[in-house]
Amino acid sequence: MKSSQTSKKEELKATLKEIGKKVYSDLDQKKFPEVAFPSRSVRNIVYDNKLKQYILGQNTVTRSAGNIKHIRPFTQLFWLAYFANKLVSESKTSTLRDVFYSSQAFDVDFVDQPESDEIITDLEAVISRPREDFNIYPEERSAIFGDVTIEYTVPGYEGKTLNLSSHPDGYLIGPSLSTAEFRDTSAEMIIAIEKGGLFTRFVEEKVHSRYKSIIIDTAGQAPRSTRYMLRRLNRELKLPVYILTDGDVYGEHIAMVIISGSVGAAHLRELTVSDAKWIGVWGSDIIKYKLPTIPMTEIDIKRIYELKKDPRYKGGIWQKELDVFLKLKRKSELEAFSKFGLTTITDKYLPEKLQEAKSL
Amino acid sequence: MKSSQTSKKEELKATLKEIGKKVYSDLDQKKFPEVAFPSRSVRNIVYDNKLKQYILGQNTVTRSAGNIKHIRPFTQLFWLAYFANKLVSESKTSTLRDVFYSSQAFDVDFVDQPESDEIITDLEAVISRPREDFNIYPEERSAIFGDVTIEYTVPGYEGKTLNLSSHPDGYLIGPSLSTAEFRDTSAEMIIAIEKGGLFTRFVEEKVHSRYKSIIIDTAGQAPRSTRYMLRRLNRELKLPVYILTDGDVYGEHIAMVIISGSVGAAHLRELTVSDAKWIGVWGSDIIKYKLPTIPMTEIDIKRIYELKKDPRYKGGIWQKELDVFLKLKRKSELEAFSKFGLTTITDKYLPEKLQEAKSL
Numbered sequence: 001m002k003s004s005q006t007s008k009k010e011e012l013k014a015t016l017k018e019i020g021k022k023v024y025s026d027l028d029q030k031k032f033p034e035v036a037f038p039s040r041s042v043r044n045i046v047y048d049n050k051l052k053q054y055i056l057g058q059n060t061v062t063r064s065a066g067n068i069k070h071i072r073p074f075t076q077l078f079w080l081a082y083f084a085n086k087l088v089s090e091s092k093t094s095t096l097r098d099v100f101y102s103s104q105a106f107d108v109d110f111v112d113q114p115e116s117d118e119i120i121t122d123l124e125a126v127i128s129r130p131r132e133d134f135n136i137y138p139e140e141r142s143a144i145f146g147d148v149t150i151e152y153t154v155p156g157y158e159g160k161t162l163n164l165s166s167h168p169d170g171y172l173i174g175p176s177l178s179t180a181e182f183r184d185t186s187a188e189m190i191i192a193i194e195k196g197g198l199f200t201r202f203v204e205e206k207v208h209s210r211y212k213s214i215i216i217d218t219a220g221q222a223p224r225s226t227r228y229m230l231r232r233l234n235r236e237l238k239l240p241v242y243i244l245t246d247g248d249v250y251g252e253h254i255a256m257v258i259i260s261g262s263v264g265a266a267h268l269r270e271l272t273v274s275d276a277k278w279i280g281v282w283g284s285d286i287i288k289y290k291l292p293t294i295p296m297t298e299i300d301i302k303r304i305y306e307l308k309k310d311p312r313y314k315g316g317i318w319q320k321e322l323d324v325f326l327k328l329k330r331k332s333e334l335e336a337f338s339k340f341g342l343t344t345i346t347d348k349y350l351p352e353k354l355q356e357a358k359s360l
Numbered sequence: 361m362k363s364s365q366t367s368k369k370e371e372l373k374a375t376l377k378e379i380g381k382k383v384y385s386d387l388d389q390k391k392f393p394e395v396a397f398p399s400r401s402v403r404n405i406v407y408d409n410k411l412k413q414y415i416l417g418q419n420t421v422t423r424s425a426g427n428i429k430h431i432r433p434f435t436q437l438f439w440l441a442y443f444a445n446k447l448v449s450e451s452k453t454s455t456l457r458d459v460f461y462s463s464q465a466f467d468v469d470f471v472d473q474p475e476s477d478e479i480i481t482d483l484e485a486v487i488s489r490p491r492e493d494f495n496i497y498p499e500e501r502s503a504i505f506g507d508v509t510i511e512y513t514v515p516g517y518e519g520k521t522l523n524l525s526s527h528p529d530g531y532l533i534g535p536s537l538s539t540a541e542f543r544d545t546s547a548e549m550i551i552a553i554e555k556g557g558l559f560t561r562f563v564e565e566k567v568h569s570r571y572k573s574i575i576i577d578t579a580g581q582a583p584r585s586t587r588y589m590l591r592r593l594n595r596e597l598k599l600p601v602y603i604l605t606d607g608d609v610y611g612e613h614i615a616m617v618i619i620s621g622s623v624g625a626a627h628l629r630e631l632t633v634s635d636a637k638w639i640g641v642w643g644s645d646i647i648k649y650k651l652p653t654i655p656m657t658e659i660d661i662k663r664i665y666e667l668k669k670d671p672r673y674k675g676g677i678w679q680k681e682l683d684v685f686l687k688l689k690r691k692s693e694l695e696a697f698s699k700f701g702l703t704t705i706t707d708k709y710l711p712e713k714l715q716e717a718k719s720l
Contacts, residue, residue, distance in 0.1 A: 092561075092702055093557075093564065095557035098702075105700060141530075143532050168514060169532040169534030169537050170501075171527050172530040172532060173529065174556075177527075196501050204452055204453065219501075335458045339461050342452055
């Protein structure tokens with residue numbers, strides 16, 4: 001049986017081939033080859049209330065080999081499509097930085113990495129697929145732990161299985177895990193947590209078995225491959241996702257980006273978990289649990305005002321908790337629960353918030 | 361058979377008990393209890409040419425409960441020793457941040473985290489053991505991959521074994537791995553590399569089997585638990601350690617800290633790998649391999665001048681390569697090898713440098 005990951009890879013290669021074929025057919029018809037894709041300009045980024053994320057509007061850009069101004073990005077884009085196909089076909093992975101240097105092997109000119117990053121995002125917009133699908137992964141890695149058995153699809157490991165509860169420090173979420181099939185799990189939920197130290201505490205306190213959960217360390221703002229993994233676990237295993245962050249505006253935004261995505265990824269749909277829930281640390285938890293706090297900085301407060309105007313934050317707990325933070329002008333952290341003992345967070349706070357989440 | 365990790369834990373508890381007993385015996389003799397340990401003041405940090413690391417000199421500080429100025433740090437230190445014993449006895453781990461908040465559960469007053477960090481370092485100096493030995497781990501995690509079978513000593517996993525080549529994205533180096541026993545390996549060397557993307561490339565290109573190596577991602581400046589792991593692999597498995605970094609002054613210093621430790625850890629001996637070798641990217645490799653470069657900033661150049669005066673950098677390749685960087689005024693990165701193809705770094709550069717390392 002062909003795995004979903006294998007067919008995904010074949011679909012991608014077919015898509016890339018289509019784009020290449022279009023160039024040849026343009027040439028056969030004596031036309032300058034061109035490619036059209038959704039515009040990523042700020043004016044074309046709109047918030048979709050139904051999807052609860054930023055998406056691109058109707059405007060498209062067309063790059064034509066017949067326009068002297070377009071020749072450079074046109075060539076760069078097609079080189080990248082070629083390179084992406086090569087990566088996927090040879091099962092090799094790369095990073096944004098690495099792609100910048102790899103272009104030099106082909107005498108394709110990028111002034112600097114921001115220019116090659118931009119073209120990589122263009123290719124994402126052309127094929128509506130995140131760059132991880134063509135094997136360009138983030139440098140950052142976060143981690144996972146829990147009772148889920150995966151089956152690898154990467155060369156040398158095809159068909160091998162691994163249960164992700166065998167190493168209590170956690171498994172890196174890299175290319176092999178991102179493309180693995182999920183075979184079996186006893187978990188009933190996913191808990192994503194912002195910090196490595198707390199991730200370890202959750203494993204030590206057996207949160208995975210007590211709450212039948214898979215635990216993910218987002219290591220701050222979750223890397224894209226981690227968001228992608230959260231989405232796959234959510235969709236493929238049909239598991240709810242709960243997010244725990246520090247009790248400040250940055251923590252709230254870590255949760256928001258997992259749920260609704262970022263402005264910069266408005267051209268993508270595969271990085272969001274729209275039904276994930278941010279369960280804490282809320283501003284109101286700071287009051288309710290009498291957590292130790294530290295004062296906010298001016299920058300923190302400015303950030304709250306910015307997010308209050310952001311459409312993703314309209315209504316619900318999002319706006320409400322921003323207001324609480326603004327009123328408090330103080331912030332707290334996940335570790336603050338240790339004031340009441342090392343296991344207060346896992347023994348008291350977590351179950352109370354999971355219970356509360358049912359009504360969110 | 362008692363494992364080396366179990367006896368280490370018992371030794372630590374015995375050491376902590378001794379310190380506590382000393383307080384009681386002082387009291388029994390109607391003396392104000394006191395504790396003496398090596399001074400960590402700048403004037404007492406000296407470079408040891410034989411050990412090739414900074415160490416503490418002969419000066420000691422004495423904290424006495426009879427001195428009103430000492431009562432605060434004295435009390436904090438003994439609370440920490442109590443808390444450390446609790447962590448180790450209950451097999452729970454913590455972080456610097458978490459200890460700061462935990463103190464509040466005991467009404468032990470720390471103004472801020474820097475104050476509690478300072479006391480943690482004091483306890484390290486008192487017992488000459490890194491804080492990881494009393495279960496205070498860094499928040500940051502790096503990763504490992506390779507054919508080495510480990511046996512856990514943490515609760516719930518005691519006696520279980522795992523081969524660290526079963527997950528190609530790598531295993532986090534956290535408390536469980538740090539305290540595991542090494543049971544078996546076919547590896548003949550350790551390769552530590554600065555970047556996650558390259559770590560993945562090395563696994564993809566089978567560096568572990570082609571060069572019989574264990575691969576470690578230091579994720580930039582190696583976290584202390586990673587330096588500790590490198591030392592254990594080096595000593596216990598008798599494997600040489602080779603370090604690959606970006607070709608700049610920060611890369612050179614990442615290697616130096618693994619080998620010779622830092623000024624801030626002059627009171628410790630267990631975080632260095634004195635016979636590890638920095639095999640690249642050297643300034644002279646930038647020239648030899650015609651790598652793409654970017655210009656250094658003023659800050660980079662200032663840093664070179666600083667390190668040129670550092671005793672750790674006296675002689676050998678250290679000083680030589682600083683001079684090359686200074687002459688070039690340009691820097692390069694590990695990814696720069698991709699200019700010559702994705703596998704140039706593993707197929708050509710790595711074997712050439714490993715060969716060269718034999719004569720270092």
